[in-house]
Amino acid sequence: MAENQSSSQPSSQQSSQSSTQTHFGFKQVDEDQKESLVAEVFHSVAAKYDVMNDVMSLGIHRIWKRYTIDCSGARKGHHVLDLAGGTGDLTAKFSRIVGSEGSVTLSDINPSMLEVGKDKLRDMGLVDNIKYVEANAETLPFPDNAFDIVTMAFGLRNVTHKENALASIFRVLKPGGRLLVLEFSKPTSTVLEKIYDTYSFHLLPKMGKLVADDEDSYRYLAESIRMHPDQDTLEKMMQDAGFEGTSYTNLTGGIVALHRGFKY
Amino acid sequence: MPLKQLLSGLAEFSANEVLQLDSEYQTYLQPLSGKSLALTLLPIEQTIQLHFTDSRIDILLPNNLAGDVGSEIDSEIECDVDSDCHLTIQLSALSQLRDTNQLTTLIKQDKLDIKGDLSVAQHLSALVNGLDLDLTEILTHKIGDVPAHSIMGTASAVVNYAKYVKQHFDITLGEALIEEKQLVASPLSLANFSDEVTDTRYWCDRLAARLAILEKKQLAGDK
Numbered sequence: 276m277a278e279n280q281s282s283s284q285p286s287s288q289q290s291s292q293s294s295t296q297t298h299f300g301f302k303q304v305d306e307d308q309k310e311s312l313v314a315e316v317f318h319s320v321a322a323k324y325d326v327m328n329d330v331m332s333l334g335i336h337r338i339w340k341r342y343t344i345d346c347s348g349a350r351k352g353h354h355v356l357d358l359a360g361g362t363g364d365l366t367a368k369f370s371r372i373v374g375s376e377g378s379v380t381l382s383d384i385n386p387s388m389l390e391v392g393k394d395k396l397r398d399m400g401l402v403d404n405i406k407y408v409e410a411n412a413e414t415l416p417f418p419d420n421a422f423d424i425v426t427m428a429f430g431l432r433n434v435t436h437k438e439n440a441l442a443s444i445f446r447v448l449k450p451g452g453r454l455l456v457l458e459f460s461k462p463t464s465t466v467l468e469k470i471y472d473t474y475s476f477h478l479l480p481k482m483g484k485l486v487a488d489d490e491d492s493y494r495y496l497a498e499s500i501r502m503h504p505d506q507d508t509l510e511k512m513m514q515d516a517g518f519e520g521t522s523y524t525n526l527t528g529g530i531v532a533l534h535r536g537f538k539y
Numbered sequence: 540m541p542l543k544q545l546l547s548g549l550a551e552f553s554a555n556e557v558l559q560l561d562s563e564y565q566t567y568l569q570p571l572s573g574k575s576l577a578l579t580l581l582p583i584e585q586t587i588q589l590h591f592t593d594s595r596i597d598i599l600l601p602n603n604l605a606g607d608v609g610s611e612i613d614s615e616i617e618c619d620v621d622s623d624c625h626l627t628i629q630l631s632a633l634s635q636l637r638d639t640n641q642l643t644t645l646i647k648q649d650k651l652d653i654k655g656d657l658s659v660a661q662h663l664s665a666l667v668n669g670l671d672l673d674l675t676e677i678l679t680h681k682i683g684d685v686p687a688h689s690i691m692g693t694a695s696a697v698v699n700y701a702k703y704v705k706q707h708f709d710i711t712l713g714e715a716l717i718e719e720k721q722l723v724a725s726p727l728s729l730a731n732f733s734d735e736v737t738d739t740r741y742w743c744d745r746l747a748a749r750l751a752i753l754e755k756k757q758l759a760g761d762k
Contacts, residue, residue, distance in 0.1 A: 337548065338541060338544045338545050338548060339541075341541075341544040341547065341548055342541045342544045344599065345544060345547075345599050345600045345601060348601070350621040351573075351575065351621070368597060371590055371592050371595075371597050372575075372590050372597065372599070374573050375573065400594065526541060
């Protein structure tokens with residue numbers, strides 16, 4: 276397991292110091308506002324989300340997602356919730372694995388992202404075992420113990436109250452089920468962190484401007500990554516929510532981490 | 540970056556691209572649709588899981604948690620493998636898997652173990668053997684007759700030359716080891732040695748028989 280990371284960035288914990296303020300990137304905003312601000316960002320990038328993901332990560336996001344699926348233990352007949360599933364990269368693969376006996380629920384708070392995902396998956400011929408649900412991760416509209424696996428790829432950092440989301444996920448997981456959170460995290464090497472900072476604060480917004488004509492959204496992306504809890508903090512949050520057997524794997528030097536936890 | 544996932548991604552992409560090259564690939568995929576097959580390679584103990592639909596193959600590496608990201612991985616947590624058919628095979632015998640007639644031989648030699656539905660493995664073998672890939676024809680559709688013919692002709696010449704070089708190298712290396720360095724016995728020396736061993740065994744048997752007769756005679760004289 277990776278060592279704890281010291282944080283030079285403003286801590287996400289700061290948001291809890293005020294009951295009405297939270298972070299939106301590096302800005303402080305009212306808690307009520309964050310959801311709509313995040314919605315605006317993703318509404319703005321939805322159409323070019325997949326292209327930008329490939330450009331920004333040089334395609335490596337596909338390998339991170341593949342690793343997540345390999346670690347999911349998904350099998351025929353499983354019921355999977357792909358939370359904040361966006362354009363459905365994980366859903367497509369899960370749909371083929373769980374087969375007609377199982378189901379995959381693609382859930383996102385943003386209707387634009389969900390619509391892009393729905394179109395993409397239908398174009399791929401995946402219709403039989405996929406449900407689409409527009410839902411807030413903090414208050415999931417599913418019964419208790421409903422899913423064998425819940426995945427959340429690059430979504431948790433945008434949630435206003437992460438602890439509420441983790442509790443909600445814990446509730447909908449079946450006993451024995453597992454949560455996999457794939458999220459940007461903190462690089463384990465100082466050199467890599469400096470290169471990564473330069474890339475994400477200087478190059479990334481320009482790439483966003485060039486490809487998606489949306490510099491601000493991609494600046495928010497870089498800022499929101501820095502405000503997200505580091506590896507150990509997130510693992511602790513998962514434990515506090517009730518998850519057991521928690522662990523994480525740093526991928527690409529800690530730029531991304533895959534957190535796992537089980538409900539027993 | 541997880542290297543295994545990169546490789547499995549490339550393998551999945553290549554497999555599906557190759558499938559698309561045969562217009563009748565869905566005929567072979569249809570019996571496998573909805574099935575899964577796990578292949579554990581020994582001695583590396585890497586399991587590869589194939590999930591089939593009527594239009595593509597997905598490749599997973601379910602045991603990767605004990606894999607490639609070193610100490611950062613909690614090896615105690617392993618993903619289960621649950622497939623319709625699970626083959627465990629020695630890496631050296633993998634190429635023989637295409638021939639279903641070899642399955643019994645491989646099982647007897649302890650090189651192959653099959654659990655679950657054998658028909659999945661048979662359908663996969665039929666898929667691999669049944670694909671009709673005429674590279675010249677595929678290239679012709681993409682770049683035209685003349686370039687396709689030239690490329691395939693050049694490729695064929697390169698392959699033949701490589702085979703000739705390999706054959707020549709094998710002969711040269713063999714002669715160097717036997718004649719010059721004398722590190723390996725020649726076939727004639729081996730045959731000669733084998734004859735001598737046979738002769739020695741023959742004379743030993745004769746001697747043993749003669750001794751037995753003499754012992755009998757001595758015992759009869761004592762009485």
